[in-house]
Amino acid sequence: MKNKILIILALVLLSACNDSTKFSTTNQPTLTDYQVGEKWVWKYKGVTTEGEVRSDGTDTREIVSFDGALGMTIGKDTIPVSEIVKPEASETPKYDWPLEVGKKWKYENSWTSQDGTTGNQSQNAEVLSYQEQTVEAGTFMAYTIKYTGKTTNSRGYSANETEVWLYAPAVKNFIKLTQNQGDFHYVEELIEYSK
Structure with missing residues (x-):
């Protein structure tokens, strides 16, 4: 009987030690983590509660050689990867590195759109879990x-919002985003990742 109890206790302890949801931390990717030819493709769709489709398409990003260094294509622009991996100086960042389950922080962002509209976003962030997630591109x-x-803007728009981001260290990016903002629902999912 004593041996059975010890074996059960050992199995419980081993399973707790293997539970990566409790002990994993992830640092921000660095320049050396990227390579030429690395590619991400997301599909996205945004729909109002009335069924009006406001956005529907794909977004592709790729690592290329750019002026003798690494660059990431984003739409028609190419951004040096050294800028992407630069630590964010903000007290209220999108990602508060290192990531770990249970971590909480405040995220704030201000922007100006091409038509001159200004806006602000203020959110409370929390890392809820670290576990396998499956999207069209695979399981990570x-x-x-x-x-x-x-979120508010200079045109008088104001909406409560909830966003859930699935960030996968193996691809150095998010694999899924689900956003509810007022009467608008948006989903973006990684459908392809290659090196």
Whole structure:
């Protein structure tokens, strides 16, 4: 009987030690983590509660050689990867590195759109879990990060919002985003990743 109890206790302890959801931390990717030819493709769709489709398409990003260094294509632009991996100086960053389950922080962002509209976003963020997540591109270990708050703009728009980001360290990016903002629901999912 004593041996059975010891074996059960040992199995419980081993399973707890193998539970990566409790002990994993992830640092921000660095320049050396990227390579030429690395590619991400997401599909996205945004629909209002009335069924009006406001966005529907794909977004592709790729690592290329750019002026003798690495660059990431984003739409028609190419951004040096050294800028992408530069630590964010903000007190309220999108990702508060290192990521770990249970971590909480405040995210704030201000922007100006091409038509001159200004806006602000203020959210509370929390890392809820680190576990396997499956998207069209495959199955990855990913952090589930939930953001809740408000978005406003200079045209009088104001909406409560909830965003859930699945960030996968293996692809150095998010693999899924689900956003509810007022009467608008948006989903973006990784459908292809290659090196």
